[in-house]
Amino acid sequence: MIRPSLAALRIGFRQVFAYRTEVVVQLVSASIVAGLNGSLWQAAIGGQETVAGVPGPEMLSYVVMAWVAVTFFATRVNEEIGLRFRDGQIAADLLRPLSLQLNCYARDLGRAFAVLGLQTIPLFAMCLLVFPVQLPERPSTWAVWLLSLLLSHLANFGLSFAIGVAAFRLHNITGLTHLKATLVSIFSGALIPLELFGERWQPLVYALPFHSFAHTPASLFLERDVPVGGLLAEQALWAAALWGLGAFAWNRAAHAMTVQGG
Amino acid sequence: MASRLPDPPVRARAEARGLTRLPRSVAGVLGLYLAQRLKVKLAYRADFLVNALGDVLLAGVGPLFLATLFSHVQHLGDWTGPEVLFCWGFAECIVGLFFMIFQGLYALNQRYILGGELDRALLRPVDPYLQVLMDNVSLEDVPIFLLGVAVMVAAVVWGLPPIPPWKLALMPLYLASGAAVMGGFLTAVASVGFHLQHRGTAVGLVFQLATFNRYPIDLFARPLRWLLTFVLPLAFAGFYPAVFFLDRPEWRVYALAQPLVGVACMALGYAAWRHGLERYSGSGS
Numbered sequence: 001m002i003r004p005s006l007a008a009l010r011i012g013f014r015q016v017f018a019y020r021t022e023v024v025v026q027l028v029s030a031s032i033v034a035g036l037n038g039s040l041w042q043a044a045i046g047g048q049e050t051v052a053g054v055p056g057p058e059m060l061s062y063v064v065m066a067w068v069a070v071t072f073f074a075t076r077v078n079e080e081i082g083l084r085f086r087d088g089q090i091a092a093d094l095l096r097p098l099s100l101q102l103n104c105y106a107r108d109l110g111r112a113f114a115v116l117g118l119q120t121i122p123l124f125a126m127c128l129l130v131f132p133v134q135l136p137e138r139p140s141t142w143a144v145w146l147l148s149l150l151l152s153h154l155a156n157f158g159l160s161f162a163i164g165v166a167a168f169r170l171h172n173i174t175g176l177t178h179l180k181a182t183l184v185s186i187f188s189g190a191l192i193p194l195e196l197f198g199e200r201w202q203p204l205v206y207a208l209p210f211h212s213f214a215h216t217p218a219s220l221f222l223e224r225d226v227p228v229g230g231l232l233a234e235q236a237l238w239a240a241a242l243w244g245l246g247a248f249a250w251n252r253a254a255h256a257m258t259v260q261g262g
Numbered sequence: 263m264a265s266r267l268p269d270p271p272v273r274a275r276a277e278a279r280g281l282t283r284l285p286r287s288v289a290g291v292l293g294l295y296l297a298q299r300l301k302v303k304l305a306y307r308a309d310f311l312v313n314a315l316g317d318v319l320l321a322g323v324g325p326l327f328l329a330t331l332f333s334h335v336q337h338l339g340d341w342t343g344p345e346v347l348f349c350w351g352f353a354e355c356i357v358g359l360f361f362m363i364f365q366g367l368y369a370l371n372q373r374y375i376l377g378g379e380l381d382r383a384l385l386r387p388v389d390p391y392l393q394v395l396m397d398n399v400s401l402e403d404v405p406i407f408l409l410g411v412a413v414m415v416a417a418v419v420w421g422l423p424p425i426p427p428w429k430l431a432l433m434p435l436y437l438a439s440g441a442a443v444m445g446g447f448l449t450a451v452a453s454v455g456f457h458l459q460h461r462g463t464a465v466g467l468v469f470q471l472a473t474f475n476r477y478p479i480d481l482f483a484r485p486l487r488w489l490l491t492f493v494l495p496l497a498f499a500g501f502y503p504a505v506f507f508l509d510r511p512e513w514r515v516y517a518l519a520q521p522l523v524g525v526a527c528m529a530l531g532y533a534a535w536r537h538g539l540e541r542y543s544g545s546g547s
Contacts, residue, residue, distance in 0.1 A: 021458075029467035035486055036474040043339045043481040044331055052334050130483075175313030182320045191323070196330045 004098055005106040012110025016118065027119050030071050031126050038064055038131045052195045058222055061134040062193050064127045065218040070190045072120045073152040073213055075108050078180070081164025082173040094254060101246055105157055112153050120149075136223055144228055148217040151235035156184075156213055158242025165246065168253035183208075189215030209238040291388060295396040303402065317402070321409050324350060324473075341478045344422040345508055351413030352507070353476030353500035356440035358407030360499070364445045366398035371455040378544050391449075391535055423509050436503040436517075439524025444472070444499040446524075449531030456538030468494065475500035498523045 016023060041063045045056040054062070081104070084090045093100050127133060136142060163180055167173045185191045187210035194215050197205050205211055212235040219226055303310060328350060332343040374380040374394060383393040418424070448468060475496035479487050490497040498520060506517030 025467060029470055032467075032486070032489070033470050033474070036471075036482060039482045039486065040338075040474070040477060044335050046335065046337065046339075048335065170312070175310070175316050178320060179312060179316035182316060182323060186319075186323055186326065192327055192330050196334055198333070 001099075001102070005102055008103050008106035009110035009113075012107035012112075013114045014110075015107075016111055016114035023118050027122060030067075030119060030123050034064065034067050034123060034127055035130060037067055038127070042131070052193075054193070054195050057132060057134060059193060059195075060131060061222055062189075062218050064131050064133050065221050066188070066190045066193070066214040068120060068124050068127065069149060069152060069214045069217045070188075071123055072112060072116060072149050073156045075112075075153070075157055075160050077104055077108050077157060078160040078164040078173060078177050080104070081161065082167040082177075085164075085167040086171070101161055101243070101250060104161060105154075108157055109153070116149075134222060136221060138223065141221065141223055144232070145217055145221045148220050148232060148235060151232065151239050152213045152217055155209060155235065155239040155242050158239055158244075158246050159209070161246035162242065162249045165249040165253050168256065184210050184213060187211060188213040189218060209242060212238050288388065292396055295393075296399060296401070299397070299399055300401070314402070317405070321406060324354065325409075325413060339478060339481045341481075342421075344417045344420045346477065347420065348414055348417035348422055348508065349478065349501055349504040350476050351410045351415075351417060352437075352504035353410070353440075353472075354413060355407050355410030355437055356444065356499050356503070357472060358403055358405075358410055359437060359441035360444045360448075361403035361406060362400055363395060363441065364448060365400040365403070366394040366396075367445075367448050367452040369398060370394060370452045375455050375542065380542060381544050384542075390539065391532065425507050429507055433507070435521060436506060439521045440499045440503045442524035442528045443495060444527075446527030446529070446531030447495060447499075449528075450534040453531075453534040453538035456541045468496070471496050472499070476504070477501065478505075495523060495527065498527075 038060065041060055045051055045059055048056055050056065051059050081090075084093065096103075128135075136145070159180065163173060163176045166176055170176065187194075187205055187208050189211060190213070194202075194205050194211055212231075216231050216235055220228060220231060328343075328347055331338075332346075336343070338346050374383070380390065380394075383390040383397075386393060451468060471490070471494060474482075475490060479490060479497050479501050482490070487497075498516075502513070502516040503520045505513040506520070
């Protein structure tokens with residue numbers, strides 16, 4: 001189980017380098033968006049000392065770090081699986097004595113590692129130059145942050161895999177994909193810092209898994225007064241639950257599927 | 263666009279033999295395209311429903327963002343809440359128009375150029391550019407346009423200074439030229455696919471930027487302003503036409519240039535398309 005996964009990891013890593021233009025375009029686009037988004041919030045915070053109880057500089061750092069996290073945890077596994085179903089390649093996957101979920105994860109993790117070096121870290125460095133981002137005081141925070149990003153990616157992978165598998169029933173998952181993207185952008189903290197949601201919405205926001213995608217890594221990076229271990233454990237729990245959802249969906253689907261064409 | 267449809271005797275003979283019912287005009291062809299489009303949409307019913315739900319939620323993201331933001335801050339730079347909201351709604355209308363008409367540009371690379379579906383369009387006696395657009399006309403994006411209108415109305419109710427009637431009369435022109443800027447520009451971007459034969463991601467970049475072209479442009483640093491005005495002229499599909507309707511005379515020069523920019527973008531886009539089409543060689547299968 002380990003060796004094929006490592007091979008898949010390597011393949012995912014290398015695939016990124018096959019699309020070099022795409023990597024450059026994405027880095028440019030992510031930096032432009034980071035610049036626009038940061039400026040917008042800079043203007044919004046303006047001279048105010050605190051926004052929704054959060055000090056202005058911390059709010060700006062949060063916005064920047066949440067966007068940095070987005071570049072890392074984004075995955076296209078839902079589209080990949082949906083496509084494999086539509087063109088019938090899934091039949092070949094069913095024949096292989098490997099777990100499709102684990103295999104996909106290893107490949108996506110390899111891709112994420114390449115993206116970390118080629119996009120996330122360069123983007124982060126650029127943001128440091130342009131915006132006054134608060135850096136961690138404790139060196140250990142860096143490790144915690146990276147671990148938290150890995151868990152964000154795992155959780156997002158779990159959900160995306162389950163959505164990809166939904167193609168077995170729905171045949172077409174553009175709708176679900178959009179729905180997920182929307183929920184993530186509203187409730188992860190990537191678009192709206194979660195503190196800005198009113199009192200009434202807070203319980204809902206923190207009951208959903210999405211806050212552990214961007215809000216948690218950003219909070220950990222800013223060394224907020226939060227239980228570090230507790231937050232990481234919560235992320236891990238969500239990741240496990242969403243992985244389970246994907247596994248469950250896959251098992252159900254594998255028994256109920258029709259392969260079209262061939 | 264020449265309407266070189268089969269002459270009446272040919273049509274009569276074809277219909278007499280029960281072969282097909284041929285449309286009588288270009289408008290008839292476009293009508294058939296629309297009907298076909300609707301059938302395709304309804305093919306995957308569950309997806310259609312989820313998509314509709316997703317669209318409703320997605321449409322709410324922008325207003326939700328602004329509402330949350332302005333419940334904590336009073337101004338964005340030196341712009342008031344109603345002003346920002348109006349610009350947002352105006353740009354949303356433009357995006358709605360754009361999506362309705364130019365959806366086909368998304369599929370251009372993958373389906374038409376790499377997949378070779380353009381072969382079919384080239385064999386028909388209607389301008390292939392129109393065919394690609396008509397094949398993908400998207401009526402389900404009408405609500406985006408309506409949302410934009412609703413947001414503009416909300417901005418007026420919230421306390422925007424009244425817009426003089428002569429400006430209101432010019433609104434359709436400004437909306438159309440905004441959509442033309444986006445459409446022309448994206449046509450040019452998508453036409454790069456003829457030369458590169460590669461899954462283009464530049465279209466995605468334009469869409470990410472299109473969420474920011476609707477905010478007062480002076481909030482952004484100078485290089486970004488320059489970028490949105492001259493390099494990727496998306497500010498002409500959002501903020502610049504919108505600011506014409508606000509009481510901000512210092513921005514008038516951009517608003518006056520707006521219709522010209524619209525025409526220029528569309529012309530450039532179509533020229534890029536023609537140029538790219540000459541390079542098209544089919545997918546070879």
